[in-house]
Amino acid sequence: MGNPQTNVYSAAADTESSNANNSQEAIVKPIKSWKGYLWDTWDLPRDQRRLLFKVDAIVLTFASLGYFLKNLDQTNVNNAFLSGMEEDLSMYGNQLVTSTSIWTVGYVIGQIPSNLLLTRVSPRWVIPALEVGWGIATFCTAAVKNYRELYALRFLVGFFESGFYPGIHYLLGSWYTPQELGKRAMIFWLAGTIGTMFSGFLQAAAYTNLHNVHGLSGWRWLFIVDGIITMPLALLGFVFFPNLPQGGKKTWWTSDAEHELSVNRMKAIGRAGKQPWTRTKAKRVLLSWHTHGLLAQELQQETLPLYNDIAGRKVLYWLSFLGNGAGPLILSWINEICSADTEKRALLVAAGNDLAYVVQAVAPNFVWKTTDFPRAYKGYTWSLVMQVLLIVWTAAIQVLLWRDRRAEAKRGVDGVVEEREREREREAEREAEAVDERKV
Template sequence: MGNPQTNPIRSWKGYIWDTWDLPQDQRRLLFKVDAFVLTFASLGYFLKNLDQNNVNNAFLSGMGEELSMYGNQLVTSTSIWTVGYVIGQIPSNLLLTRVSPRWVIPALEVGWGIATFCTAAVKSYKELYALRFLVGFFESGFYPGIHYLLGSWYTPQELGKRAMIFWLAGTVGNMFSGFLQAAAYTNLHGVHGLSGWRWLFLVDGIITLPLALLGFLFFPNLPQGGKKTWWTTDAEHELSVNRMKTIGRAGKQPWTRAKAKRVLLSWHTYFLPLLYVIWNNGIPQPAMGFWLKSFNKKPNPVPGKHFSIPQINNLPLVTNGLSIAMALLWGWLSDGPCRGARWPFIYAGAVLTLAFSIAMWRMPLYSDIEGRKVLYWLSALGNGAGPLILSWINEICSNDTEKRALLVAAGNDLAYVVQAVAPNFVWKTTDFPAARKGYTWSVVLQVLLIVWTAAIQVLLWRDRRAKGRGVEEAVSEREHEAEGEGEEGAVTVGKV
């Protein structure tokens, strides 16, 4: 078996899916891992985003009136969800280094599934607050936990595209939530005396819980943990361990004072999570729906021009479709032709988003309607670097699994902290559709993203140079010792 990190792609099929150019034993192993890990992770993330965003659809479908949410209660419920999400992430990811993901991740799904199911029975917005906190708390460990799990099974030539597929499953979940609410309201409103919005939570819970229970059966242990997963053979388990050893993916180590000090003093701890925070918060907020709706205001900004409700909801979906296609392309290019390099796509995303943010900021709202419509559709082409950033963190921190788990979770955690605060100042609803302050914020963060990525590359280059110098010194020292032993042997022979 060749080195799994450097196995060359030998055919066009290998560029489409890497396993086709791998030896038969690796191909069989990765087929199982993709089937049981990637599939269940993607379905779980789809449901997580469904259960995260359903409260907004429920609010628009009668929940606000039934629960007397006439003030700022919807925003408060979102903030309470964020509190639970922020609190749970880092402890949950560190728990994965001590308890098998086979138990932790499905348990999280069961937790938010039950909380979602119970939301159908709330009688007041205070009860809603409590359940939204629990949904956020249990959902918190899923996204960073899955990235940590993916980084524990896949090599750099395999990780990027799978991290991208996983992330995009959540995007589809966001899009699907509105369709599901519409179907629940149309077909179930009033059935057994329950409102359509209550049926939304029941349906989401019913979908989530069976998948979570199946997760206890199919989610694997970590190769580095030493315990074989039941659906792998002994040979496949040994292969999975050797694959990770080959790329330096370390297993768990005890938390000691010396280890904590190393993590605390490492530049990784401060630079890597902030890279994800900058990317996450530099993405412009979706604005096309606000722009389309503004044509229906009085006085009409463009006399005779207006958009229907279906158009306002459906036209922005083109943006999501193009963004998904570009993100998938990046995942494939990063793993394949770029041989696991992540940084080119961080730069590409930053440059694209910078250009589109400047264009959205400067272009008049109503002078070229078709041109601005196309600009909105193209504006999210640079949004797909996030999964590759977390893949990069996984790879940079390969030799310390606890630090790897900590920094993947910290990046996502801090991103949500900033995301909970910053939009209140730079993406105010009253500023749309122009939102010039928001686009200025995006321009600044895209420039910072470029600078921050370059700084990380310089630090990595410095570390490689220092490591290379250390290896040269060690070799030189061994050669010097060998020469000394040879001279001593020669003297001894002369005396004899």
């Protein structure tokens, strides 16, 4: 008789292999080549490579273009303000700041409901509808006559834009494995940064070439142009955005085999489909260490100030932005950690991004006061402490993950052993019944 521990784990392995052949085939670990370090799909089997090419070409491209346009529509009001909107609308004091705050209110309010909606309605309908909403609101901003109308439309822009960023992260987490997700999340995030950068160039071009065309100021043309280029992409999204593999409904641009492969890939990593919300489930989500630990991690990342004068400090200024890449990686980690509960995954992706915006809006008023510069000891001390906490917190989350995975593996082994025992008992009963029948 062999070592009982060895037999137990051997039994578990046998059972797993017999019950999940399709899932294992879907995520066979490839041999790593130099091309795989450049782009991960090169080392995958041909069927997976073909599927991921389609997902990258359609989902990632549409998501990145949409985020580019979202950031154009988000930041264009600042450029418009400097190009004549202030005078045309008779704005003064903090009214521009107030419009930004109102946008933030709409953004914060909309994120969680929108992401939870994605667990019940296909992203193919929700995400393009959000784009249509903020595209129309942006287009209508060209017609505002006073700051009150601007406030109302900025709220709508923020509200409709709110679900796009966390919604795309949830969508990416529903199609990609952990080995593939982080890279796509970073590409998606970079598209927004490029959008912010191009907003100034677009405003300058609109003001220079369209100012007073048809009697409209250049800043009004900026909103018209932004709205016009947003709408076609939004409408195409209704055609090309995919359903979720876990939802069971095939996306039209995947074959039957590719749809089955996408489902098996997600099953193999434990990425669950939708489940009903119950009081027990809500309590479990709210009390889970995932909820508190991962949201606190997102909070600790948002601690850096806005700089006005970087003369002589350019290298330090550039280095200060290295931490920005942690944001999409944290959301990718949430997608991985919460794989077994799609509602929790959607909730925490949105709540994490929500919390980041709240901290960005509130923290500077307390720790990055203008009167404290250029030294700003309080702010830099706060930032340093939070960054150290982020490192410690990340390590703590990893320890908790190791603990949970060991416990989960043990439960799986115990379940296999119990099933084997029950099977032996049933076999013994059948043998006893056969003996009794022969005696009769």
